[in-house]
Amino acid sequence: MPETTERQTRLKQVVAKLREQGHRMTPQRMAVLEILIDSTQHPGAEQVYEQVRKDFPMTSLATIYKTLIVLKEVGEISEIVLADGSNRYDGNIPHPHPHLICNHCHRIIDVDLNDLSTLPQVVAQQTGYQIVSHRLDFFGICPRCQEEG
Amino acid sequence: MPETTERQTRLKQVVAKLREQGHRMTPQRMAVLEILIDSTQHPGAEQVYEQVRKDFPMTSLATIYKTLIVLKEVGEISEIVLADGSNRYDGNIPHPHPHLICNHCHRIIDVDLNDLSTLPQVVAQQTGYQIVSHRLDFFGICPRCQEEG
DNA sequence: CTACATGCAAACCCTTTGCAGGCTG
DNA sequence: CAGCCTGCAAAGGGTTTGCATGTAG
Numbered sequence: 001m002p003e004t005t006e007r008q009t010r011l012k013q014v015v016a017k018l019r020e021q022g023h024r025m026t027p028q029r030m031a032v033l034e035i036l037i038d039s040t041q042h043p044g045a046e047q048v049y050e051q052v053r054k055d056f057p058m059t060s061l062a063t064i065y066k067t068l069i070v071l072k073e074v075g076e077i078s079e080i081v082l083a084d085g086s087n088r089y090d091g092n093i094p095h096p097h098p099h100l101i102c103n104h105c106h107r108i109i110d111v112d113l114n115d116l117s118t119l120p121q122v123v124a125q126q127t128g129y130q131i132v133s134h135r136l137d138f139f140g141i142c143p144r145c146q147e148e149g
Numbered sequence: 150m151p152e153t154t155e156r157q158t159r160l161k162q163v164v165a166k167l168r169e170q171g172h173r174m175t176p177q178r179m180a181v182l183e184i185l186i187d188s189t190q191h192p193g194a195e196q197v198y199e200q201v202r203k204d205f206p207m208t209s210l211a212t213i214y215k216t217l218i219v220l221k222e223v224g225e226i227s228e229i230v231l232a233d234g235s236n237r238y239d240g241n242i243p244h245p246h247p248h249l250i251c252n253h254c255h256r257i258i259d260v261d262l263n264d265l266s267t268l269p270q271v272v273a274q275q276t277g278y279q280i281v282s283h284r285l286d287f288f289g290i291c292p293r294c295q296e297e298g
Numbered sequence: 299c300t301a302c303a304t305g306c307a308a309a310c311c312c313t314t315t316g317c318a319g320g321c322t323g
Numbered sequence: 324c325a326g327c328c329t330g331c332a333a334a335g336g337g338t339t340t341g342c343a344t345g346t347a348g
Contacts, residue, residue, distance in 0.1 A: 024302060024347050045337080060305045065338060067303095081232045085312085085337050100278055111272055120287065123260055128292040129249055136285045138269065143277040173322050173327060194312080209330045214313060216328095234312055234337085303346075310339070320329070 036091025185240025
């Protein structure tokens with residue numbers, strides 16, 4: 001359970017934002033939020049569910065999904081949409097950033113590309129669209145899976 | 150029904166590729182392929198289905214899906230995975246390229262960004278992954294929907 | 299105390315699968 | 324004429340919804 005000031009600050013900010021927008025804080029909601037903020041693993045709904053159940057065994061999967069929808073709506077987590085419908089969630093960096101997805105073990109990591117932040121502006125100017133968000137995902141085989149053959 | 154040489158060439162190439170890889174050509178398969186090559190609208194499976202049924206009313210949706218899978222496997226169409234599960238298909242440019250998706254009317258257009266082709270290499274060098282493909286999608290509101298809005 | 303949130307189970311919806319019969323090569 | 328392809332219908336699987344009950348503010 002990380003205790004850095006950064007984490008605490010982020011938590012408070014998100015909770016405040018949720019309250020401002022008329023959402024209530026429940027233990028389950030708090031648990032989902034904390035798990036997503038603490039994880040760098042880009043967990044799926046099912047994985048969040050299992051994690052939440054460690055502390056709140058009565059929690060239902062429906063609640064997890066409903067909470068994920070709320071957190072998406074307030075823009076504090078992002079959803080990584082996969083081809084098989086098993087989506088993943090990212091609570092670490094709320095603004096869009098590239099992901100690197102292993103086709104073999106399905107692990108997802110963040111990639112740091114040092115200046116694609118202007119891309120949306122370029123696209124907006126070029127097309128007249130109001131750009132709201134974007135996604136940049138790379139698919140491949142991670143080093144570990146390459147070794148294993 | 151476009152009749153340019155380019156189109157015909159592309160068609161022949163894909164058909165040849167399919168045959169090489171042990172796939173048979175049926176009227177339905179041909180129809181799906183032609184529709185995807187001719188359209189710049191990034192249609193969904195259902196839309197391809199309706200289109201195919203104009204010429205082959207007996208066609209089933211299952212066949213459309215099976216054909217889409219084959220065409221994906223041989224790498225001649227690409228799938229645009231959307232959050233609601235209603236995927237779209239692109240038969241125009243078989244290699245990955247950016248898409249611009251309107252959150253309002255759900256139209257999808259291609260974007261021409263003049264040099265992101267080296268990105269996969271950059272990511273590969275930076276991470277050790279073998280990059281197989283990538284997707285770059287922008288979400289926003291198209292000019293037409295902004296006016297109406 | 300009044301809504302909003304939860305939990306359960308059923309519904310959803312796109313996509314996939316199984317199988318008998320048809321058609322390609 | 325062997326085996327892939329088709330069409331039909333049913334199953335699949337992640338996600339969403341409806342409703343009675345619980346609880347945050």
